[in-house]
Amino acid sequence: xxxxxxxxxxxxxxxxxxxxxxxxxxxxxxxxxxxxxxxxxxxxxxxxxxxxxxxxxxxxxxxxxxxxxxxxxxxxxxxxxxxxxxxxxxxxxxxxxxxxxxxxxxxxxxxxxxxxxxxxxxxxxxxxxxxxxxxxxxxxxxxxxxxxxxxxxxxxxxxxxxxxxxxxxxxxxxxxxxxxxx
Amino acid sequence: xxxxxxxxxxxxxxxxxxxxxxxxxxxxxxxxxxxxxxxxxxxxxxxxxxxxxxxxxxxxxxxxxxxxxxxxxxxxxxxxxxxxxxxxxxxxxxxxxxxxxxxxxxxxxxxxxxxxx
Numbered sequence: 001x002x003x004x005x006x007x008x009x010x011x012x013x014x015x016x017x018x019x020x021x022x023x024x025x026x027x028x029x030x031x032x033x034x035x036x037x038x039x040x041x042x043x044x045x046x047x048x049x050x051x052x053x054x055x056x057x058x059x060x061x062x063x064x065x066x067x068x069x070x071x072x073x074x075x076x077x078x079x080x081x082x083x084x085x086x087x088x089x090x091x092x093x094x095x096x097x098x099x100x101x102x103x104x105x106x107x108x109x110x111x112x113x114x115x116x117x118x119x120x121x122x123x124x125x126x127x128x129x130x131x132x133x134x135x136x137x138x139x140x141x142x143x144x145x146x147x148x149x150x151x152x153x154x155x156x157x158x159x160x161x162x163x164x165x166x167x168x169x170x171x172x173x174x175x176x177x178x179x180x181x182x
Numbered sequence: 183x184x185x186x187x188x189x190x191x192x193x194x195x196x197x198x199x200x201x202x203x204x205x206x207x208x209x210x211x212x213x214x215x216x217x218x219x220x221x222x223x224x225x226x227x228x229x230x231x232x233x234x235x236x237x238x239x240x241x242x243x244x245x246x247x248x249x250x251x252x253x254x255x256x257x258x259x260x261x262x263x264x265x266x267x268x269x270x271x272x273x274x275x276x277x278x279x280x281x282x283x284x285x286x287x288x289x290x291x292x293x294x295x296x297x298x299x
Contacts, residue, residue: 032252
């Protein structure tokens with residue numbers, strides 16, 4: 001499981017800056033938007049189809065501090081049970097999440113962790129179970145799983161790419177709690 | 183306005199709204215764009231058409247940041263009162279683009295038939 005450290009980075013660290021003059025001229029000619037409107041912004045090439053206009057002083061938010069040991073997983077696919085809007089609000093709706101599989105250790109009981117009730121509340125298509133290992137170490141996060149998954153030896157986990165963290169960086173060594181495949 | 187254009191339809195809609203409005207009432211003209219041909223040009227056309235029968239009021243929304251409407255664009259001049267209309271740019275409020283103009287129909291006679299009470 002690859003990842004990066006939890007850093008607050010600027011958008012300029014991630015995307016190439018483009019010369020804004022072409023776009024500013026277009027905005028002013030076509031829409032009457034004066035160039036001064038974007039005085040505090042930079043233009044970035046997000047992809048082949050999009051230019052992002054972002055404040056120069058923007059720093060991307062730090063990711064949530066993990067509070068439990070475990071494997072993050074969240075079913076985003078539109079199959080039964082389907083994630084609901086509350087689930088997405090609680091855990092995010094990754095567009096292209098990587099897939100992980102974690103093998104449970106038999107001596108690690110499943111635990112309900114704080115916050116599971118809210119994440120798997122009324123209207124949720126998922127059982128409010130947060131599966132976690134019992135190690136007192138930080139983890140990349142927590143997720144939800146159905147009751148069916150509770151008895152499986154292997155969990156399929158999905159987590160937003162942006163939240164991928166290297167487990168050994170967090171727990172200070174090779175992960176001995178799970179085997180993970182991508 | 184070119185016949186069959188979107189702005190032509192917008193002018194017709196706004197004209198009808200002004201007609202139907204009772205004297206002393208207000209009409210909000212709002213679009214989800216900042217294209218002047220659909221916004222300031224439409225409002226300007228109706229102001230010229232209605233003369234003193236309507237006036238523009240300052241368009242303001244509490245907690246919303248906007249920019250004043252254009253008074254000129256691509257060689258066209260618009261009525262100075264259009265500066266009291268409101269342009270909303272996406273980056274100012276984390277929204278889409280919007281435009282808002284607030285008309286008040288003056289008691290000095292309707293445009294066409296009186297609106298029903």
